[in-house]
Amino acid sequence: MAKLQPVPEPEHTAPAEVHRDDEARAEQIYQLVLEGIVAGKFAQGMRLRERELSEMYDVSRIPVREAIQRLEQDGFVATFPRRGAVVRQLTLTDVNELFDVRLCLESFAARRAAERVGAGQPGGQLKELVDGARRAIDEGRADDVVLISTAFHAEIVRLTGNTLLIESVKPLFGRMRWIFGLAHNRSNELQRDEHVELCNAILGGQAELAASLAYSHIELGRAPVLTGLAETLEP
Incomplete structure (x- = not known):
């Protein structure tokens, strides 16, 4: 114990x-x-x-x-x-609402992170997380992939330097891990490639591209997760 x-x-x-x-x-x-x-x-x-x-x-x-x-x-x-x-008993509505909130907050966070990195804020930890996810996928460490993926999104938020945002999203990332542990129907390799693109945009200071990539990455994950949970969660 x-x-x-x-x-x-x-x-x-x-x-x-x-x-x-x-x-x-x-x-x-x-x-x-x-x-x-x-x-x-x-x-x-x-x-x-x-x-x-x-x-x-x-x-x-x-x-x-x-x-x-x-x-x-x-x-x-x-x-x-x-x-x-x-x-708590999760519902499909809970899952949908989480994705809605993530679209708003994480798109903003990606834009702001790219702006700050472009202005000189170090962003090397983001690249390290991408590399760590690649190794975890290659070695078949599925649980670590989820943890590193969550850490990747949290690092983008940290790079904004916005203390209120950083504290506000902590429960959201806990829910992300919870939900992805119940249903994770997208290819890890596909998500890794999307993370690489997003990471490159942020490290390159491309704010609008980063926001767009963050939005599409989150939205592309919605339907597979909902499909995976449709038989086990109430509406």
């Missing part, structure tokens, strides 16, 4: 330090449960009991409760009377 790294607690701990420790534990629990949801360990509709999670991760219920509240805010968990917190 996964356990948290111990957070040292001095004999005389100031209130501010205690608060930071609690926040750190809640963040760790958030990430652990989120990974469990994305990986299918916590299936859709499954109850998330505070007591069981606190025992599983060897913490008190307070950080577990805070983590569940965050997961609810970010759309991974729903709370019902008498049932408590459960992993």
